Amino acid sequence: MPDIRRRRSSSRNRNRSTSRNAGRSSPFETFAPPRDTTLALAVVSATALVILLGLLSASAVWLLGLLVFMPGTASALCTVRQTRFVAAWTVLVVTATVLVRHAEGQTWLDSVLMVLFTLALAAASVYACGRRIQRETEMLRLRSTAAAMQRHILHPLPLLTDDVLVNGVYEPVQEDRLIGGDIYDVVESPWGTRVLIGDVQGKGLAAVGAAFAVIGALREAAYREPTLTALADALDSAVARHNSYAEQTGDDERFVTALLLNIDAHDQVQAANCGHVLPQVLHDGALTTPPLGSGVPLGLAELATEPLTVDWFPFPPGATLLLTTDGLTETRSPDGAFYPLAERLAERAALSPTDLPRSLHDDARHFAGPGSPHDDVAILTVRRSPGRGV
Numbered sequence: 001m002p003d004i005r006r007r008r009s010s011s012r013n014r015n016r017s018t019s020r021n022a023g024r025s026s027p028f029e030t031f032a033p034p035r036d037t038t039l040a041l042a043v044v045s046a047t048a049l050v051i052l053l054g055l056l057s058a059s060a061v062w063l064l065g066l067l068v069f070m071p072g073t074a075s076a077l078c079t080v081r082q083t084r085f086v087a088a089w090t091v092l093v094v095t096a097t098v099l100v101r102h103a104e105g106q107t108w109l110d111s112v113l114m115v116l117f118t119l120a121l122a123a124a125s126v127y128a129c130g131r132r133i134q135r136e137t138e139m140l141r142l143r144s145t146a147a148a149m150q151r152h153i154l155h156p157l158p159l160l161t162d163d164v165l166v167n168g169v170y171e172p173v174q175e176d177r178l179i180g181g182d183i184y185d186v187v188e189s190p191w192g193t194r195v196l197i198g199d200v201q202g203k204g205l206a207a208v209g210a211a212f213a214v215i216g217a218l219r220e221a222a223y224r225e226p227t228l229t230a231l232a233d234a235l236d237s238a239v240a241r242h243n244s245y246a247e248q249t250g251d252d253e254r255f256v257t258a259l260l261l262n263i264d265a266h267d268q269v270q271a272a273n274c275g276h277v278l279p280q281v282l283h284d285g286a287l288t289t290p291p292l293g294s295g296v297p298l299g300l301a302e303l304a305t306e307p308l309t310v311d312w313f314p315f316p317p318g319a320t321l322l323l324t325t326d327g328l329t330e331t332r333s334p335d336g337a338f339y340p341l342a343e344r345l346a347e348r349a350a351l352s353p354t355d356l357p358r359s360l361h362d363d364a365r366h367f368a369g370p371g372s373p374h375d376d377v378a379i380l381t382v383r384r385s386p387g388r389g390v
Contacts, residue, residue, distance in 0.1 A: 033079045043086055046070065047093055071125035075132065083129040087122030094118040153215060158354075159186040160385060163193040163263050168323075168380035169357040181207030182325045182378040183256075185215050187222040192264030194222045194231065197323045197380060198276065198298070201254045210254040213242040214298065228260050228272040228310050232298070235260075236274075239299035255299040259323060263382070269315040272308055274298050277329055280342070283319035285349050287342060320353050320381050324360075327377030331364045339364050353381035 034042070047070075074086035095118075098111045159166040166186050181200040186193060196218050200207035217238030218231070225231040235258065243253040259279065262270040271279070271290065275297040281288045290313035296304045315321060322345065331339040341360075348359055357379040364377075 033077065033082060036082065039074075039078065039082055039085070043070065043089055047089070051093075051097070071122050075125040075129035078129065080126065080129050080133060083126050087125050091115075091118050091122050153212060154184065155186070157380075161186060161188040161193045163188070163265070163385055164195065165353075165383045165385050166195065166380055167354045167357060167383075168378065169361045170378045171361070172376050181211060182327060182376040183211045183215055184323075184378050184380055185218055187219055189222045191226055192262045194218070194228075195261040195263065195323070195380075195382060196258060197325065197378060198256050198258035198274075199325045199327075199376070199378075200256050201297075202252070207254060209246065209251070210239060210242050210256055210299075213238045214256055214258070228262055228270055229308050232258075232260055232272050232274060232295075232308055233301070236298045236301040240301075243299055253299070255297040257297045257326075261321075261323075261382075263315065263384075267314060267316050268312045269321070271311050271313065273311070274308065277324055277326055280322040280324075280345060281313070281315065281319055282322065282345070282349055283316060287346050287349065289342075315384075317384050320356070320383055322356070323378075323380040323382065325376065325378045327375035328360065328364055328379055330375065331368050333367055334369045339367050353383050356381055 070090050071083065071087045074083040078086065095115055098114050154170065157166065157168050157170070164186065168184070170182065170184065172182070181202055183196070183198045183200065185196045187196075188194075196214075198211075198214060200210045200214075214235055217235050221231050221234035225234060235256075239254065239256055246253055256274075257276040258274040259276040260272040260274070261279075271292050273292045273294050275294055278289050278292055281290065290311070292311045292313070293309050295306075295308040324341070329339060329341050333339075344360060344363055348356055351359055360379055361377060
């Protein structure tokens with residue numbers, strides 16, 4: 001048991017390291033405001049251009065362009081302090097111009113109305129800028145909270161344990177969402193590393209509840225259940241409990257296709273397939289599809305006519321195991337053809353496990369064509385950990 005504790009501790013430390021590295025690029029970056037010197041130069045240049053055009057045209061209409069574009073644009077792109085500067089500059093320029101034009105015969109009423117209109121626009125621009133920044137700050141706070149939740153629900157890739165190194169691509173169908181219906185997880189247990197990839201029935205936020213149920217159950221049961229069949233039973237029970245609660249609240253019931261793997265120091269992988277896409281094994285340039293049996297998806301165990309079985313297939317050192325969801329395999333071209341995964345995978349056999357998932361994902365997007373509907377997609381590559389032999 002002390003060896004198991006040390007093994008778990010070292011794995012958690014490596015997972016924390018890879019999670020920190022993966023979290024350095026945030027999807028919630030906002031546009032930075034312009035530099036003060038750049039803003040001042042742009043404002044002065046625009047003012048000079050507008051005044052020149054106004055003098056050449058001998059018309060006061062050019063003032064409207066100054067009023068509309070400068071403070072309004074600043075309120076959308078700049079900080080409150082910068083917007084105040086642009087608003088004040090606009091008021092000063094308009095006031096000076098009004099005094100000049102009044103001396104040329106413009107009535108006092110027109111002059112006063114022009115200055116009051118400019119003041120009102122300047123004040124509205126500063127107010128709008130403040131509200132915009134307040135909303136952006138609130139949204140960033142909410143998204144930061146969501147990102148922290150995602151790191152605990154779907155661990156950022158890559159993931160490293162004593163047995164495997166997992167890389168991949170994960171993209172929900174709603175790209176502004178962090179989590180969709182596709183799920184994955186990697187858990188180190190006393191019996192080896194358990195790898196899960198799954199696909200919840202449905203898309204988007206409606207499928208997230210069932211995804212949470214499966215991932216939570218995996219992390220608890222992976223340390224308790226010594227066999228994949230018992231682990232699958234625990235996950236099925238979690239989905240059934242989720243569906244029971246969903247029925248009480250009026251939500252739709254869900255099922256989850258899943259592939260469970262157990263990988264240890266041996267050159268064979270244990271696999272329990274619950275209606276999921278079959279894995280692919282790349283080794284020495286050759287591509288093979290392990291002939292796994294297929295049980296019913298999680299949440300439908302009561303409908304099964306036969307018990308779930310565990311299959312074994314070779315996974316030698318140096319091989320790459322590709323796991324995916326049907327978001328990749330069921331991608332269609334504009335003429336209705338399915339994405340030829342085996343063919344495209346064979347063409348990319350020389351790519352590294354780090355680059356392969358992104359290459360397949362981008363190729364599938366190109367295959368589908370612009371504007372085509374997309375599904376949630378998860379593409380994982382599994383390699384034996386560096387230094388791990390048979």
